[in-house]
Amino acid sequence: MEVGDCIVIDAGSASVKAGYSGEDTPRSVFPSILDEGGAEALSGLARSGGRRPESVECHFENAAQHPIQHGLVAEGNWEKMERLWDVTFGRELHQYPEGSSASGGAHGGLSVLLAEAPGTPAAARERAAQIMFETFKVPALCFFNSASLSLFASGRTRGVVLESGAGVSHAVPVFEGFALAHAVLRSELAGQDVTSALAANLRRTGSTLGFNVVRDMKEKLCRAQPLAQPGTPAAPGPDGAAAPPPPADGKAAAPPGAAFADVEYELPDGTMVKVAGAWRGAAPQVLFGGRADQLALPQLVAQSIGMCDRDFQPDLRGAVVLAGGTTMLPGFCDRMKAELSAILPEGHLRVRKFAAWIGGSMFASLETFKQVRIMKQEWEDDESIIHRKSF
């Protein structure tokens, strides 16, 4: 099998995206969850209708199985993270980086590029480097900020990236490829909160559906509501349904003038359940309304731009890139445009699935990558190199 020289991994709270440099899409996208036994990264609860889901969100029932929570590997979870990487190389890619493939073939060794959540603590990077070099015998390694990679995937080196995955959202201004650390803002409002809001509404009807089923329902049926214009009276929405009730969290008022039709959803066992149109629009409201301790996503972007040098702000406002699975929510991009219209007069928002992974694949196939990756010998000579040579 012909493969690129580098294995690119974007491991998030809900899914691992892994594949080879130079390719357009990751070869494998699988849930970042370990079962009790630890040998398999997918437990029975994650299977829906016999098909493996792309991701499994973290919630209180299965939190212990998730090595990555809110985008970061928690202290005490490194053994699990190592097992997740082992599953990535062995079971998913059939290729270990050290110089032999799982099927027995030999190669000269593959570099590894790890997409890193913005604001990853130094200790976490040190631990990741140690596992990659010592356990997996990686010949060369590169850490790259996932937001900068997402921007790179859109063909730019200047702009603001709003990344919203399952467990964490970030607004990251990037200038000439480098994230401006002082203006990076983080919110723990992300996809799993949308699922929780939908689950809370379903529970009111006595439903006991598992979190993973509700996540699938969310991905298939939820939509971001358009922002009501000031003074617009509540009116039937695009599907003709009535205006929705306040969202489950009771904090973010649902805008009037938009609601969706009631629809049927097929459970893994074939049973049909009704999902109220109002819930389809109300659940994503949590992302736009914020919480007392977490910024709403439009504010994350606006405040992050505001923290940058005035001279850069026009460039940043002109290139807002949306990345991460939660931004795939239908209507998300339009809602963000409407929310930010005051500060993005010519704002142009772009969304791309697996943006960080694609950016990593593109970067790792450039000649420059060979100069910026950290060779194992360099790390052995001076471990602190991983902080000087990271992006």
Ligand SMILES: Nc1ncnc2c1ncn2[C@@H]1O[C@H](COP(=O)(O)OP(=O)(O)OP(=O)(O)O)[C@@H](O)[C@H]1O
């Ligand atoms: N079409 C869709 N509509 C709504 N949500 C979606 C859709 N597709 C994926 N998601 C959600 O996106 C999230 C997964 O996105 P992503 O893979 O970017 O997260 P992650 O990288 O695993 O997590 P994080 O970056 O937060 O650590 C999940 O919450 C998933 O339910």
Ligand SMILES: [Mg+2]
């Ligand atoms: Mg992610």
